Amino acid sequence: MDGTLSGLLVGLDVALAGMLVGFAAMMLTTPNLFKSIVLFIVFGLLMAITWARLGAIDVAIAEAAIGAGLTGALFLNARRDLETLHQRRRGERWDAAGTRGETLPAEPRRWGPWLACAVATVPILLIVAWVVLTAPARLEGMGPEAFAALDDSGVRNPVTAVLLNFRAYDTVLEITVLLLAVVAAWSQRVGAFPKADGPPGPVLHAAVRLLTPLAVLVGGYLVWRGTHAPGGAFQAGAVLAGAGVLVLLGERWLPRCGRGGAMRLGLAAGVLSFVVAGLAGLFMDGRFLFYRGARAAGWIVAIDVAATVSIALALIGLFASRPPARGEDA
């Protein structure tokens, strides 16, 4: 029975790996943009399952929420904007040719780019394969040191300890990059969030009313859980961002942001909390962003909450792709 189970698991892993490659190939070669976006979302889901199979639950949750969910929504947004642009320029819908019954003339397949990519990636593939096959069976890395210092870090989840304590610099820079991405995206366009063509239906409103408080609850739970089990700021922020995206799509309770002061403060809160914690560490222990022992838990929770708010607002801001409009619903 045990042999069959491990055989089944090996089969599952092989099938997963094959599907990953297959979906990636399909996603890159299909000419229909919508189809490739849908394939991307499915690919993200398969990646999440792969991470779960590898035992990285935190990454699996983050991949499912951000990689499959939110990035898919961002891609669909981009596609809608491309469609609007196309319609404005050509005066007809993007897929008008299809509904008229015409098919676009097929472009002759060009092999040049494919050949160039193959020539570039095959050596990298060979090197990666050689490294994987000749590496020792168990690479410990910094694992033992991290686990040894776990008690001192203030949390019981090693992933959170590494992210927010031992390697806090990396997380600061990640959150700063996210903030910069929002700034860059917001500088591209202004104006109100585009509304749907018809009146929004009652089903969407009911779903938003049901899911938003639940999402806030789940987000809070994930942040708290991140201290002792898989979870954390990125995952919670992604769940909250999903709720925010739903509210934006539901359109009925568009938050009045005025000039968006509260939202901008929330966006900066993540980076600010890291800076405050870092300076506190500098004054108290002589090193920037250094906290250990009993104080560490407090700092980590504070940074976690601030980072969650920041990440959620950043992802919502990226989905809206425009800053809150002055004086209107935003």
Next chain:
Amino acid sequence: MDYVTVALALTGLSFFLGGTVGLLRFPDVYMRLHAMTKADNLGLGLLIASLALRSGSVFVAAKLLLIWVLVLVASTTACHLIARTALEGSIEPWTER
């Protein structure tokens, strides 16, 4: 008990299979929505029932049930929105025999 859970899981998987066959074979977007929403949600419900019975803990079973309810809400909303958009985009229901 093992037989019950395995039977539930297999029935759920068969519903998933039926839903996917419907997705691939039905000639109309509205019928495909039927297959996807109804068959897949029922299949998921049976799978969740099987997992809840195997979990042995009330809390885990309750969480699994909550997951099923949330998937129901999400897929119903999505189905409704897709159908509305299709109707407004003048996709006529398939009426041939």
